[in-house]
Amino acid sequence: MLRSVYTKTLREISTSLLWWSVGLFGYVFFSCYFYPVIASKASAFVQLIKDVSLMNFFTGASGDFVTPQGYLFSEFFSAIGPLLLIIFSIGFGADAIAGEENRKTADLLLSNPITRSRIILDKFLVLLTGNFVLSLALWLGFLLGGHIYHIQIDSLKLIQTNLGMFLLSLSFGSLAFMVSAWLGQKGLASSISTLISVISYFLWGFGSMVNSLKPYEKLSLFYYYAGDNPLKKGLSSKSALILLVPAVVCLIVALGTYEKRDIRI
Amino acid sequence: MFAIETENLTKYYGKHRGVVSLFLQVKEGQIFGYLGPNGAGKTTTIRLLMNLIGPMDGNAKVLGLDLNKSGLEARRHIGYLPGELSLYEDLTGKELLNYLGNLGRSVDWALVAYLSELFECDLTRPIRELSRGNKQKIGLIQAFMHKPDLLILDEPTIGLDPLMQHAFLELLERVKKEGRTVFLSSHNLGEVEKSCDEIGIIREGKLVAVESVESLKQKFLKHIEVEFKSAPPLEAFAGITNIIDIKPKGTVFEFVIQGELDPMLKRIAEFEVENLTSHDISLEDIFMDYYSGEMENA
Numbered sequence: 001m002l003r004s005v006y007t008k009t010l011r012e013i014s015t016s017l018l019w020w021s022v023g024l025f026g027y028v029f030f031s032c033y034f035y036p037v038i039a040s041k042a043s044a045f046v047q048l049i050k051d052v053s054l055m056n057f058f059t060g061a062s063g064d065f066v067t068p069q070g071y072l073f074s075e076f077f078s079a080i081g082p083l084l085l086i087i088f089s090i091g092f093g094a095d096a097i098a099g100e101e102n103r104k105t106a107d108l109l110l111s112n113p114i115t116r117s118r119i120i121l122d123k124f125l126v127l128l129t130g131n132f133v134l135s136l137a138l139w140l141g142f143l144l145g146g147h148i149y150h151i152q153i154d155s156l157k158l159i160q161t162n163l164g165m166f167l168l169s170l171s172f173g174s175l176a177f178m179v180s181a182w183l184g185q186k187g188l189a190s191s192i193s194t195l196i197s198v199i200s201y202f203l204w205g206f207g208s209m210v211n212s213l214k215p216y217e218k219l220s221l222f223y224y225y226a227g228d229n230p231l232k233k234g235l236s237s238k239s240a241l242i243l244l245v246p247a248v249v250c251l252i253v254a255l256g257t258y259e260k261r262d263i264r265i
Numbered sequence: 266m267f268a269i270e271t272e273n274l275t276k277y278y279g280k281h282r283g284v285v286s287l288f289l290q291v292k293e294g295q296i297f298g299y300l301g302p303n304g305a306g307k308t309t310t311i312r313l314l315m316n317l318i319g320p321m322d323g324n325a326k327v328l329g330l331d332l333n334k335s336g337l338e339a340r341r342h343i344g345y346l347p348g349e350l351s352l353y354e355d356l357t358g359k360e361l362l363n364y365l366g367n368l369g370r371s372v373d374w375a376l377v378a379y380l381s382e383l384f385e386c387d388l389t390r391p392i393r394e395l396s397r398g399n400k401q402k403i404g405l406i407q408a409f410m411h412k413p414d415l416l417i418l419d420e421p422t423i424g425l426d427p428l429m430q431h432a433f434l435e436l437l438e439r440v441k442k443e444g445r446t447v448f449l450s451s452h453n454l455g456e457v458e459k460s461c462d463e464i465g466i467i468r469e470g471k472l473v474a475v476e477s478v479e480s481l482k483q484k485f486l487k488h489i490e491v492e493f494k495s496a497p498p499l500e501a502f503a504g505i506t507n508i509i510d511i512k513p514k515g516t517v518f519e520f521v522i523q524g525e526l527d528p529m530l531k532r533i534a535e536f537e538v539e540n541l542t543s544h545d546i547s548l549e550d551i552f553m554d555y556y557s558g559e560m561e562n563a
Contacts, residue, residue: 002356002364012355104351108407111315111345113337113369262318265308265349 005114005122010129013092017130020088021137024081028138031075032145038071068151069231072142078226079201082165085134086197089173092130094189096123097254098180101264116259120181124251127173135166153231160235167243168225172197174250181254184264221246266329268293268415268446269314273323276309283309285470287323291448291463296441298461298478299450300552306470307450308348311419314448315345328414341370344408348419348450350401358388358395358403362410370411380406383432398424405433409440416440416447422456434460458548466552478548485551489520491533492540501536505529 001011097120100106109119139162146153172193179189200220207217217223224239269291276283284306291297301307312318314325316336325332330339353361358381366372381388384402392400401424408416422430430453437460440447451457457464458478466474474481486509496516502508505528510521516539522529533541 002360003367005368008353008364104347104349105353107312107315107317107347108345108350108352108365108404109368110317111340111343111347112365113341115337260319263312265312 005109005119006125009096009123009126013126013130017133020084021133024084024134025137025141027080027084028076028141029145031072032142032149032151034075035068035071035149035151039066039068068146068153069157069229072151072153073226073229073231077161077165077229077231081138082168082222082225083201085131085165085169086172088134089127089131089169090176090190090193090197093127093173093176093178094180094186094193096127096177096180097258098184098186098189101184102186104265106263107265110263117255120251120255120258124174124177124254127177128170131166131170131173134169135162138162138165154234157231157234161230163240164225164230164235164243167240167247168221171221171243171246171250172200174247174254178250178254178257182257182261184261266293267291267326268295269297269325269327269448271310271313271323271325274310274313274320274325275322276313276318276320282306282470283318284313284467287467287470287472289465289472289475291446293446294441294444295462296437296447296449296460298457298464299448299467300454300457300464301467305467307467308419309470310467311348311417311448311450314417315343316340342414344411344413344416346404346408346416346418346421350404352392352400352403354393355391357391358386358406361392361403362388362407365407366410372410373412376412377406377410380409380436383436384429396424398426398429401425402429405436409436412445414445416445416449418447419450420452421449422451422453430456454548454552464548481548481551483524485523485554487522487526488544489522489526489529490517490540490542490544491520491538492517493533494537494539497533497536502529502532505532 001007100109110116139158142153142158143155145151175196176189176193179192180186183189201222203213204217204220204222204226207213207220207223221243224242225235227233227235227239267290269289271287271289274287274289275285287306287310289310299307299310309318313320314327314332316332316339327339328342330336332339353364356364362372362377377388380386381402384405386399386402386406388403388406392403395403401421405418405421408418422433425433434456437447437449447460449457449461461478463475463477464481465472493516496513496518499511499513502511502520507522507524508520508529509523512519512521520529
């Protein structure tokens with residue numbers, strides 16, 4: 001496990017990644033467990049959502065809380081799922097490069113005959129792996145929960161939704177990663193990325209309810225991920241591409257800026 | 266050939282000075298001591314040599330390799346111990362050495378075994394459980410373990426007990442015999458005096474002296490106390506240019522001399538001398554002289 005920066009870093013986060021995966025798997029599984037209860041009280045939920053327009057915000061603007069797709073989207077995919085993944089992703093992204101400087105291990109690491117771009121690529125690969133493992137845990141949770149509690153969901157759309165969430169959290173994680181590599185400041189990297197992700201979330205969440213925000217909702221990455229419930233309509237290749245672009249741009253900027261800058265002492 | 270060669274190397278951190286127009290040459294096969302008080306620019310020099318920071322002007326070559334173009338190749342031949350050593354706390358010593366060994370340099374595990382025995386270092390314990398001194402030993406082992414041609418060591422004996430400091434000096438001797446080069450920054454002047462062939466003194470970012478310890482001692486001020494049977498006239502010592510100062514106290518004269526002693530000894534021999542005491546000058550005296558400005562004033 002100590003053959004490269006990639007494996008060393010993966011080992012560092014392995015315990016945390018394991019517990020995150022277990023937690024997300026459990027959350028998703030129990031969300032499926034509660035679905036039959038929700039479905040049995042469908043009419044009451046439909047009435048509640050009609051009466052309280054703000055519920056749209058919490059149900060991912062779909063207004064659907066009782067179909068399997070609507071329930072899972074509202075319960076998990078519209079907010080808690082992506083936000084949990086983003087928290088993990090930003091946490092790792094901010095620490096990836098700046099953490100070595102904060103803990104003062106960067107001098108030792110960089111005194112070896114290894115290029116800075118190699119370090120960036122290895123650490124970014126860990127960001128990708130972490131997001132992938134969590135997305136996989138979620139998918140497995142839905143697969144098992146859906147099977148046991150007879151929730152009928154198109155498996156391709158479930159994979160597309162997971163992919164969208166993976167790309168969304170990867171983008172925000174990449175933003176934190178870029179700031180971390182560029183400035184070497186972990187706190188700043190996580191603050192900037194968290195602020196932008198929260199703004200992005202609210203822009204999308206309120207965009208469907210507040211007319212003045214409507215023109216700006218396309219500025220939010222959540223718009224391309226969630227759209228109008230990917231569990232129902234899937235994730236278009238255009239949306240997937242738009243979600244991927246920030247991650248690629250952030251990686252390129254991280255490579256360029258880390259190569260030349262002074263390592264903080 | 267020089268193991269280290271810098272030309273007009275300059276680094277500022279915003280308005281704060283790091284090093285200014287540094288011209289430094291360290292010959293291959295020598296142990297070079299790099300001295301200076303805190304903030305003089307020692308660590309900046311070292312971090313420039315390790316490519317951890319970039320110069321604003323000038324350039325540096327290590328083992329004949331230009332750091333701007335071949336920094337990676339240069340690092341392959343350097344063993345480095347940072348001044349503010351921080352290790353991966355989640356690993357054991359052996360795991361750390363294994364990890365660093367996988368980052369582009371081959372490790373001589375027989376040498377690791379020798380070094381861990383020399384420093385009495387347990388490599389099986391997690392680093393987070395180790396004392397400062399034991400962490401320093403692991404830092405030293407990782408710097409030496411791939412038999413580098415050049416060792417750059419920033420405060421290598423910090424936290425080591427006197428026995429381990431002695432072991433470290435032994436190791437330097439071995440490295441020197443093998444014809445490898447050591448660039449040593451230290452506040453431990455006794456250690457520098459014992460081990461270094463040549464020293465460089467940096468003050469306020471500028472290199473103010475590069476000489477062998479012996480030569481520096483020659484150049485520096487010597488304090489000699491002479492007790493005469495009866496006090497000679499002060500004029501008797503006029504014209505001896507390397508007598509910087511004379512402090513007569515009755516029949517005891519304290520001479521402050523720079524350079525050769527011979528002219529002064531010949532003159533005092535003309536009088537009846539009862540006692541003569543020479544205070545051995547240490548590297549610490551030289552260092553203090555440089556920083557108190559006495560040398561400049563002289």
